Amino acid sequence: MSIIDIDHTSRWFGNVVAVNDVTMRIGPGVTGLLGPNGAGKSTLINMMGGFLAPSTGSVTLDGAPIWRNEQVYTKIGVVPERESMYDFLTGREFVVANAELHGLDERAAQRALATVEMEYAQDRKIATYSKGMRQRVKMASALVHDPSVLLLDEPFNGMDPRQRMQLMDLLRRMGDEGRTVLFSSHILEEVEQLASHIEVIVAGRHAASGDYRKIRRLMTDRPHRYLVRSSDDRALAAALIADPSTAGIEVDRAEGALRIQAVDFGRFTELLPQVARSHGIRLLTVSPSDESLESVFSYLVAA
Amino acid sequence: MYNPTVARLTYRALLGRRRALILFALPALLVLIAVAVRALTGVDDKVAADLLGGFALATMVPLIGVIAGTGAIGPEIDDGSIVYLLSKPVKRPTIIMTKLIVAIAVTMVFSAVPTLIAGFILNGNGQQIAIAYTVAALVASIAYSALFLLLGTVSRHAVVFGLVYALVWESLFGSLVEGAKTLSVQQWALALAEKISGEDTVSSAVSLPTAGILLAVVTVAATAYAGQKLRRLTLAGEE
Ligand SMILES: Nc1ncnc2c1ncn2[C@@H]1O[C@H](COP(=O)(O)OP(=O)(O)O)[C@@H](O)[C@H]1O
Ligand SMILES: [Mg+2]
Numbered sequence: 001m002s003i004i005d006i007d008h009t010s011r012w013f014g015n016v017v018a019v020n021d022v023t024m025r026i027g028p029g030v031t032g033l034l035g036p037n038g039a040g041k042s043t044l045i046n047m048m049g050g051f052l053a054p055s056t057g058s059v060t061l062d063g064a065p066i067w068r069n070e071q072v073y074t075k076i077g078v079v080p081e082r083e084s085m086y087d088f089l090t091g092r093e094f095v096v097a098n099a100e101l102h103g104l105d106e107r108a109a110q111r112a113l114a115t116v117e118m119e120y121a122q123d124r125k126i127a128t129y130s131k132g133m134r135q136r137v138k139m140a141s142a143l144v145h146d147p148s149v150l151l152l153d154e155p156f157n158g159m160d161p162r163q164r165m166q167l168m169d170l171l172r173r174m175g176d177e178g179r180t181v182l183f184s185s186h187i188l189e190e191v192e193q194l195a196s197h198i199e200v201i202v203a204g205r206h207a208a209s210g211d212y213r214k215i216r217r218l219m220t221d222r223p224h225r226y227l228v229r230s231s232d233d234r235a236l237a238a239a240l241i242a243d244p245s246t247a248g249i250e251v252d253r254a255e256g257a258l259r260i261q262a263v264d265f266g267r268f269t270e271l272l273p274q275v276a277r278s279h280g281i282r283l284l285t286v287s288p289s290d291e292s293l294e295s296v297f298s299y300l301v302a303a
Numbered sequence: 304m305y306n307p308t309v310a311r312l313t314y315r316a317l318l319g320r321r322r323a324l325i326l327f328a329l330p331a332l333l334v335l336i337a338v339a340v341r342a343l344t345g346v347d348d349k350v351a352a353d354l355l356g357g358f359a360l361a362t363m364v365p366l367i368g369v370i371a372g373t374g375a376i377g378p379e380i381d382d383g384s385i386v387y388l389l390s391k392p393v394k395r396p397t398i399i400m401t402k403l404i405v406a407i408a409v410t411m412v413f414s415a416v417p418t419l420i421a422g423f424i425l426n427g428n429g430q431q432i433a434i435a436y437t438v439a440a441l442v443a444s445i446a447y448s449a450l451f452l453l454l455g456t457v458s459r460h461a462v463v464f465g466l467v468y469a470l471v472w473e474s475l476f477g478s479l480v481e482g483a484k485t486l487s488v489q490q491w492a493l494a495l496a497e498k499i500s501g502e503d504t505v506s507s508a509v510s511l512p513t514a515g516i517l518l519a520v521v522t523v524a525a526t527a528y529a530g531q532k533l534r535r536l537t538l539a540g541e542e
Contacts, residue, residue: 049390051538068534070392078390080538084382086312088319100308101391141387 002062002075002148002180003027004048009057010204011043018043020204021057026182030175032195033184034215040204041184042081045153048182049078061149074102077142081153083134085126091137092122098141112140116170132163139170150174152183156190168194192216224268229257229285230276239275246271257285306393309401317374317409325370326409329363330417337421348432351425352504355418355436360496361489364414364443365469371409372451373461375402381459386538396530403452403526410444435500439492446488446518449525456529456536484508491518 004026011019019040026048035041046052047059050066050073058065061072086094092113099109113119116136121129126137135155142150152171156164171194175181185191191198192212200208200215208215230236237249237258245267250259262268276283317323336354344350376399379385388398418440422433450468455461473489484490485508493507494514507514 046538051386051389053535053537070394073390073392076390078386080383080386082383082386084384085387086316086384088315089312097308097312098387098391101306101388101393103392142390 001028001178004066004149004180004182005058005060005063006044006048007058007060009044009047009054009059011040011047011052011055017204019047019054019201022201022204022206023057024199024206024209026180026199028175028178028180029196030171030181030183030194031197031199032191033182033199033201034186034188034191035184035201035207036186038203039186039201041186041201042153043204044201045151045182045184049076049151074145075147076149076151077145077147079135079138079142079150079152079155081157083131085134085138087127088125090123090125091118091129091133091140094126094137095122095140095144099144102145104144108144108146109140112143113137115143116140117166131158132160135159135163135167139167147179149180150182152181154185155183156185156187164190188215224262226260226262226268227252227255227257227285227287228260228272228283231282231284232279233258235279236276236281239279240271243267243271243275304397304400305404306397306401309388309393309398310405312388313375313402313405314409316378317371317405320374320378322370322374326367326413329366330413333359333363333417333421334424337424341424346426346429348426348430348504351422351429351432352436352500354425355422355432356493356505359414359418359421360436360439360443360492361474362470363417364410364440364492365447365473365489366466367414368406368410368444368447369451369462369465369469371406371413372448373455373465375406375409375448375452375455377455377459377461380456380536383538385536389533389536389538395533399452399456399526399530399533403448403529406448406452407445410448411441414444415440430504431500432504435496435505438499439496442495442518443488443492446491446522449522449529450488453525453529453532456532481508485513486517488518488521490514 006022006024009019009022010017022044033041033044043052047054048066050069053067060066061075064072066072089097092109095109095113096106099105113122116139118133118136118140121133126134129137155167159167171181171183175196183194196211198210198212198215199206228236233251237251240246240260241249245262247261247263252259272286273283336358340350340354389395415437419433419437422428422436426432428434451461451465454465458464472483473487490507490509491514493505494509494511496505497507498511
């Protein structure tokens with residue numbers, strides 16, 4: 001059982017603040033680190049993996065600082081985001097080398113290759129591997145020493161659905177065994193499916209924390225907002241406001257558009273085209289102004 | 304201070320890359336020239352010394368040093384695969400020391416051995432010229448490897464800087480400007496060659512004790528600094 005403690009930790013690059021005063025504790029089980037691109041997930045994981053020093057604050061594993069402490073790697077397994085590996089090696093040679101660097105032998109490597117079901121391709125050069133195969137060999141290299149902590153940065157990127165399922169099963173199993181598994185993702189569904197606990201990070205700040213039900217509630221129990229442009233905004237506004245599914249309409253002169261808040265999402269999406277047709281109004285733009293993760297998250301931060 | 308797994312990975316990476324072709328091409332070129340010169344001019348100590356000094360030691364050894372020294376670590380840092388070494392309970396100075404040893408060994412094999420062969424072809428080791436330059440190449444291999452390994456650790460453009468140093472400083476500047484000669488690995492190596500062969504055929508701008516001290520200081524300091532750099536190396540995310 002291992003615990004990673006992040007205590008009032010910030011990290012900046014020049015004057016970019018990548019991680020801003022984050023405090024969180026990652027314990028056994030599967031934790032998902034959720035946030036849009038550029039939120040600071042990789043920076044946070046790199047600090048937990050000992051590849052980056054915190055600018056302020058501390059990052060510790062079971063009380064021991066992680067930065068500049070090679071001994072933490074007896075407990076931590078790292079699956080990096082980047083693709084580069086020793087492409088000139090075969091999968092087996094690569095995993096065996098990783099085992100040796102832990103002072104282990106070929107048997108540990110074989111066990112790890114079996115865990116990720118890569119034995120069938122272990123004698124092929126890594127250069128010939130698909131993205132999913134690379135991911136699994138990376139996984140095997142992180143598992144050779146049976147670590148109690150597993151850190152994965154965007155592990156599902158570029159995987160097909162079947163590979164994704166397999167990796168999810170594996171990580172779930174690791175979590176059930178009492179390991180501390182942390183993975184990052186910018187896709188809500190991915191995190192929901194796998195993580196028993198979710199940490200949300202937005203613009204470097206720790207925005208929310210909880211199980212998926214709590215996070216989902218934070219994200220969905222709120223009005224949906226749309227940005228609409230049409231051939232006659234005023235007439236459209238007047239027609240829409242009469243329906244109870246519309247909670248509020250604002251005319252945004254600067255944008256030349258309507259900002260509409262809908263309470264009944266399903267009903268509104270049917271209503272809008274009907275109303276436009278019956279009034280002879282042409283719809284030019286209909287975009288959910290907060291359906292993108294960025295605005296979902298900025299909503300979360302404000303909450 | 305030596306990890307056989309790190310050594311194996313380093314050496315396979317070095318010899319497996321396209322750049323490694325230069326490691327074979329330059330020595331082949333040297334031997335080829337030696338054969339041609341011997342055939343055309345016969346045995347001539349002066350010609351032998353000029354070729355070994357002007358091409359082998361002044362150009363080939365530093366170039367091979369650049370390939371081996373920067374290649375032992377630079378690409379791994381650039382593409383991020385060094386993370387697989389750094390995420391292990393292995394001391395970072397051990398990683399650097401191991402890579403240094405591999406770089407030295409590769410530089411020695413690909414520069415000193417062909418120098419010896421070329422020397423014997425040129426004048427059958429007359430006046431100890433072949434041995435003298437071989438020893439010089441061995442000694443220079445150590446310092447070049449340490450310097451270029453450090454360069455590979457601190458800069459993304461290690462190869463370019465290395466080439467500029469090897470070709471401009473060591474080959475051109477070093478042979479033209481007096482002051483530069485004191486700070487030239489080539490001259491330090493020549494100081495040893497001079498002792499072996501005698502001043503008539505080989506001459507160095509630096510005395511042997513000075514050369515020995517500078518060589519040791521540069522090698523140790525570069526390696527220690529590279530070890531420090533690696534301990535502090537941060538792996539940023541993809542840009
Ligand atoms: N090495 C770096 N130098 C400068 N800025 C960086 C560096 N690494 C990350 N950043 C910046 O820090 C912020 C967070 O980046 P990152 O942690 O990679 O986010 P995420 O992984 O969530 O996409 C971004 O604004 C990014 O541009
Ligand atoms: Mg990232």
